[in-house]
Amino acid sequence: MSDAYLAEIAEQPGILDRLGQVFGATWGKALAQVHADFGLGSFDRVILTGMGGSLHGAHPAHLALSRALSIPVLLWEAGELTQQALNTVTPRTLLIAISQSGESGEMDRLTKAATRPACVISITNSADNALARWADIAVATHAGPERTASTKTYTAGLVAAHLVVAHLTGKSQGAAADVCALSRTVADLIKRMPSEAETAARHLGYTAPLTMIGRGDSYASAAMTALLTEEAAKLPCEALTGGQFRHGPLELVRDGFRSVVYLGEGAARPLTETLVGRIAALGGRAVAIGTHPCTASATVLPITLPQVPAGLLQVLEILPAQFFVIPLAIARGFEPAAFLNAQKITTGE
Known part of the structure; x- marks a missing residue:
């Protein structure tokens, strides 16, 4: 560790x-x-x-x-x-x-x-x-x-x-006050996350490539989760918007498919919830992360986040990934988040 x-x-x-x-x-x-x-x-x-x-x-x-x-x-x-x-x-x-x-x-x-x-x-x-x-x-x-x-x-x-x-x-x-309040929410969530992240890692398994999905602002979380998982756990990942996922990659979904889906906020959320249901119906698994819980099932594991002011949810969305890469890395024989082939600051192009 x-x-x-x-x-x-x-x-x-x-x-x-x-x-x-x-x-x-x-x-x-x-x-x-x-x-x-x-x-x-x-x-x-x-x-x-x-x-x-x-x-x-x-x-x-x-x-x-x-x-x-x-x-x-x-x-x-x-x-x-x-x-x-x-x-x-x-x-x-x-x-x-x-x-x-x-x-x-x-x-x-x-x-x-x-x-x-x-x-x-x-x-x-x-x-x-x-x-x-x-x-x-x-x-x-x-x-x-x-x-x-x-x-x-x-x-x-x-x-x-x-x-x-x-x-x-x-x-x-009020933006600065929102950030100060957010810091307290982050502190509370960090205390809660290790056990939930362990459960998420078991749900995803430790070997299958992961697909991260998010729409709107939450695409940032999908992309960062893919990067962090590759860097910290050495597990291949890709990040897609919900729309892009439906244009071709949906064909990947069957038994053995593993995904992390950020439900997001606003008008696009129902589309993302529908996509989670579609992944489950086709035999895939999803960890669904958002402010309102999805229904848990054998194939869908929800991680529920607190409500925060608009524009700040992505700070909370990334916290489960910061923790679930730890058991993923350990199960794969790596020290979590340690660099093997690169360095912290990439000075070359």
Whole structure:
């Protein structure tokens, strides 16, 4: 068992509480000016970018800004952006770059691009890195060093992006208090999760590849769960939206098929619930994670999450995965969340 991995999971409530307490006073004024600049037509587009968990954590922010703004909002994997489409970054771009270290190979390339965006907002673990120094507004989560697979840096980045969006869209009232309250919910859920995660791992088995499914904001959780399971338990996974799963991969479902389904919120939830039923009817198994319990059966295992304010559910959704990768890894003969072939900061491309 990796004591460092469990310690980093346990740090999350304190990190989120501190972030909620200092965010407005530290970055609120600068972000309010960017909000005003939208009204002046200062930007022709918004680009969000990152790699790995930082990219997945940007997905809810991408959707929220797309709903709120009248200009295009794009989400780019940083490697593809810098190698294939750097011309999409214009002198009138608002660029939001998310990176744990701020020092990855992709972020290094981005900071050296010939075209300087109109405004750069960075979200990184500390204020002292190449990306933060390049940014106009450098948001630092102060999550502290992370030695194992991403847990606290993912949730801290997710919450920081949520708060950035709240300020950019003029909806910051109460957002910081919501985050502080969320930190207490996270602390309670961390106490509950180990036993439920053990049950989930047994339900999924320890050898079959896993398919993670989520719609809307919850696709971030599906994608991050796939990444975390591959990294921490060395088990092949894929992440799909519910719609994409129905377009072909549904043919995989039979006895032996294993999935983790994030039920999500809003109008798409009934579609996802129907999909869980379809997986069960075809002989597959699902762990269904959401705020309202599904009916438990031999093939469907529900994990029920507390209600939280809109835009913050994804912080809770990832917690079961942070724990169920532990028994998966142990059963497969690996130390949970330990790196074998890679390193924590990917400096090469």
